[in-house]
Amino acid sequence: MPTLTTSRRRRRLTLAGVLIAAALSAAMPAATAATATDGDQGAATAPGLGLVPKPVSVTDSAGEPFHLDAGTRILAAGPAAVAPARYLASALRPATGYALPVTPVPDTAIPDLPRGNSPAPIVVRVRPGAGPAGHEAEGYHLAVSKQRVDLVASTTNGALNAVQTLRQLLPQWIESPTRLNYSWTVPSVSITDHPRFAHRGVMLDVARSFYPVPEVKRYIDDAARFKINRLHLHLTDDQGWRIAIGNPADNPAGIDYGLLTKVSGATAVTYNASGKLMGTELGLTGYYTKADYAEIVRYAGANGMTVIPEIDVPSHINAALHAIPQLNTAGSQPRPAAGQETVPHNGTPSVGYSSLDARSEVTYEFVQQVLTEIARMTPGPYLHIGGDEAHVTSHADYVTMVDRFSAQAAALGKTVMGWNEYSGAALPQGNAVIQFWSGNRSAVADAVRKRGAKVVLSPAANTYVPQKQDSRQPVGGTWACGGPCGLDRHYNWDPGTFIPGIAESSVLGVESALWGEFIRRVDQAEYYAYPRIAATAEVGWTPQALRDYGDFTGRLAKLGGRLTVNGTNFFPTADVAWTIAARGNDRTTTVGTPATVEWVVTAPGETSTGLVTTVKWSDGITEPVTLTPTQEGSIPEMRLNGPFHTAVTRTFDAPGRYAATLSINRPGQAPIESPVTFDVSAHPLKR
Numbered sequence: 001m002p003t004l005t006t007s008r009r010r011r012r013l014t015l016a017g018v019l020i021a022a023a024l025s026a027a028m029p030a031a032t033a034a035t036a037t038d039g040d041q042g043a044a045t046a047p048g049l050g051l052v053p054k055p056v057s058v059t060d061s062a063g064e065p066f067h068l069d070a071g072t073r074i075l076a077a078g079p080a081a082v083a084p085a086r087y088l089a090s091a092l093r094p095a096t097g098y099a100l101p102v103t104p105v106p107d108t109a110i111p112d113l114p115r116g117n118s119p120a121p122i123v124v125r126v127r128p129g130a131g132p133a134g135h136e137a138e139g140y141h142l143a144v145s146k147q148r149v150d151l152v153a154s155t156t157n158g159a160l161n162a163v164q165t166l167r168q169l170l171p172q173w174i175e176s177p178t179r180l181n182y183s184w185t186v187p188s189v190s191i192t193d194h195p196r197f198a199h200r201g202v203m204l205d206v207a208r209s210f211y212p213v214p215e216v217k218r219y220i221d222d223a224a225r226f227k228i229n230r231l232h233l234h235l236t237d238d239q240g241w242r243i244a245i246g247n248p249a250d251n252p253a254g255i256d257y258g259l260l261t262k263v264s265g266a267t268a269v270t271y272n273a274s275g276k277l278m279g280t281e282l283g284l285t286g287y288y289t290k291a292d293y294a295e296i297v298r299y300a301g302a303n304g305m306t307v308i309p310e311i312d313v314p315s316h317i318n319a320a321l322h323a324i325p326q327l328n329t330a331g332s333q334p335r336p337a338a339g340q341e342t343v344p345h346n347g348t349p350s351v352g353y354s355s356l357d358a359r360s361e362v363t364y365e366f367v368q369q370v371l372t373e374i375a376r377m378t379p380g381p382y383l384h385i386g387g388d389e390a391h392v393t394s395h396a397d398y399v400t401m402v403d404r405f406s407a408q409a410a411a412l413g414k415t416v417m418g419w420n421e422y423s424g425a426a427l428p429q430g431n432a433v434i435q436f437w438s439g440n441r442s443a444v445a446d447a448v449r450k451r452g453a454k455v456v457l458s459p460a461a462n463t464y465v466p467q468k469q470d471s472r473q474p475v476g477g478t479w480a481c482g483g484p485c486g487l488d489r490h491y492n493w494d495p496g497t498f499i500p501g502i503a504e505s506s507v508l509g510v511e512s513a514l515w516g517e518f519i520r521r522v523d524q525a526e527y528y529a530y531p532r533i534a535a536t537a538e539v540g541w542t543p544q545a546l547r548d549y550g551d552f553t554g555r556l557a558k559l560g561g562r563l564t565v566n567g568t569n570f571f572p573t574a575d576v577a578w579t580i581a582a583r584g585n586d587r588t589t590t591v592g593t594p595a596t597v598e599w600v601v602t603a604p605g606e607t608s609t610g611l612v613t614t615v616k617w618s619d620g621i622t623e624p625v626t627l628t629p630t631q632e633g634s635i636p637e638m639r640l641n642g643p644f645h646t647a648v649t650r651t652f653d654a655p656g657r658y659a660a661t662l663s664i665n666r667p668g669q670a671p672i673e674s675p676v677t678f679d680v681s682a683h684p685l686k687r
């Protein structure tokens with residue numbers, strides 16, 4: 001195949017040219033003026049693509065890259081392609097500043113675009129049977145050539161997965177919230193991909209400390225980049241109640257359900273039993289109205305995510321007991337003080353001390369109404385009833401209650417979900433999910449065998465993000481791993497073999513869990529969760545045989561810059577040799593007029609003082625420059641560096657094309673260089 005050989009050779013030469021341009025900064029070739037060279041350009045070859053989660057199959061087509069430019073159109077072939085096409089356009093518009101119009105076209109008339117069709121389009125095509133066979137729900141094909149980009153799937157969610165891959169194939173600066181001049185290329189690759197597991201979740205504990213809707217959306221945005229497809233909201237716990245529940249027409253106990261949010265929407269985690277403040281501030285109070293919840297469901301859905309609401313019963317229930325007098329019956333725990341109708345608020349992080357009363361019908365009436373309302377608001381198939389840590393509930397009472405709650409959920413047409421403590425209850429046959437976090441694995445295997453239960457895995461050591469990820473983190477649990485649960489612990493485990501004696505087909509997937517005892521707001525949530533959610537995402541997506549920790553951290557190293565540009569406050573764990581990348585804008589000016597060149601640098605985990613930076617000019621002048629952090633990094637304050645900025649100003653007396661190369665040096669490592677051109681024209685008046 002002579003054509004292929006030629007194009008491969010040409011490609012190698014092009015790549016070599018780029019590398020030489022980067023190395024010989026002073027000789028910056030005029031022809032590449034529009035492109036600032038940086039660490040991103042290595043994305044041109046398959047092994048260096050830096051995709052997380054790693055796709056099932058990637059072929060480097062060895063062709064020329066696709067150029068996204070001001071004229072690029074997005075064609076949505078098929079009605080189900082419109083939403084992912086629009087999602088793609090909105091993801092690419094801020095950094096590029098391009099219009100990227102989305103045009104619906106029939107999926108039958110998928111345009112067989114002529115070669116050289118200009119400008120090259122992006123085609124999102126969704127049609128049953130179009131995606132990878134056997135992986136209709138979420139699989140996709142992505143083919144990139146100079147002529148076009150094709151994203152093909154059987155479903156909207158499959159196409160969204162293709163969109164996330166395409167985002168990662170673009171230079172990291174595509175994540176910039178503001179417009180940048182850049183050469184937006186996508187390497188020519190062909191990818192066929194689908195997930196190993198159907199459930200790849202993130203859990204957010206909004207009960208201990210509340211997350212307002214915009215913060216939940218940010219958590220969704222972050223996770224969607226890694227093809228996470230479940231958002232589990234832990235809506236209620238001892239410390240607070242976060243979801244509005246209406247009153248039923250038939251209300252035998254006369255409960256005012258509005259008190260749940262009126263009273264316990266205003267409480268949160270506060271101090272531990274010794275009076276020490278939990279976290280950097282008191283837990284946030286608040287709750288979701290039905291409209292808020294609907295908006296979260298909508299936004300999650302637009303990001304390919306199903307919301308799983310959790311109402312934690314029969315323990316973790318103090319907030320409800322504090323709000324609703326009728327729940328405080330003889331068998332509820334704790335008991336109200338003499339003369340009081342309800343128990344006091346308890347802002348400590350204590351667990352397992354509260355319980356509903358198994359012998360009171362009000363308990364079942366209450367749970368029925370709450371589950372009914374939640375089921376109505378939730379389009380997804382799951383209702384999570386918690387069931388964890390019921391330490392003061394007798395086993396018999398626990399089983400009585402959990403059996404009835406599970407049956408209530410099933411009668412509402414939902415699949416019940418619960419933490420693994422409930423494995424021994426009468427789970428609805430073939431219609432229950434056990435979420436394992438800690439404890440008895442053989443009880444889970446029994447429920448799989450006897451009740452046909454499915455399993456979601458959240459082993460504390462492998463998925464609990466409030467556990468320290470690094471000894472430098474001042475706050476965080478160490479109980480799950482006997483020390484920090486680093487990135488490796490979150491990566492190096494196999495969900496297929498985790499529960500002995502069950503088939504992989506009984507494992508729905510994996511879920512990262514963010515508990516809220518000391519984590520406040522989404523910045524801190526990201527600081528604990530990332531980059532470990534990237535590991536969980538890959539554990540859930542990528543076939544075990546393709547997974548390797550060294551390979552993963554190599555890809556993650558490149559992704560760090562991308563996360564920096566999009567503003568994810570991730571912890572730059574020392575397990576990863578984070579890549580440094582820089583980009584600057586080309587400049588034009590006239591003779592005698594000063595002009596400034598600016599660079600943006602991403603260098604996860606670095607401080608401005610740890611990097612030695614200079615700008616070398618093609619006329620021989622070299623000047624030191626300093627990097628200014630956009631955000632002062634601080635591990636104790638859980639604030640990490642965003643991108644750095646630097647700038648130099650020069651005035652030239654003679655017209656010409658000059659090159660300015662930013663060089664970033666770390667002791668013992670090759671410098672990172674980012675050249676730009678500085679075009680100086682004769683003064684217009686003196687021409």
Ligand code: TNX
Nearest residue numbers: 351388389419437515516517
């Ligand atoms: C156990 S994990 C809990 C939560 C806590 C978490 C961390 C699980 C099902 N229950 O209530 O927040 O430990 O302390």
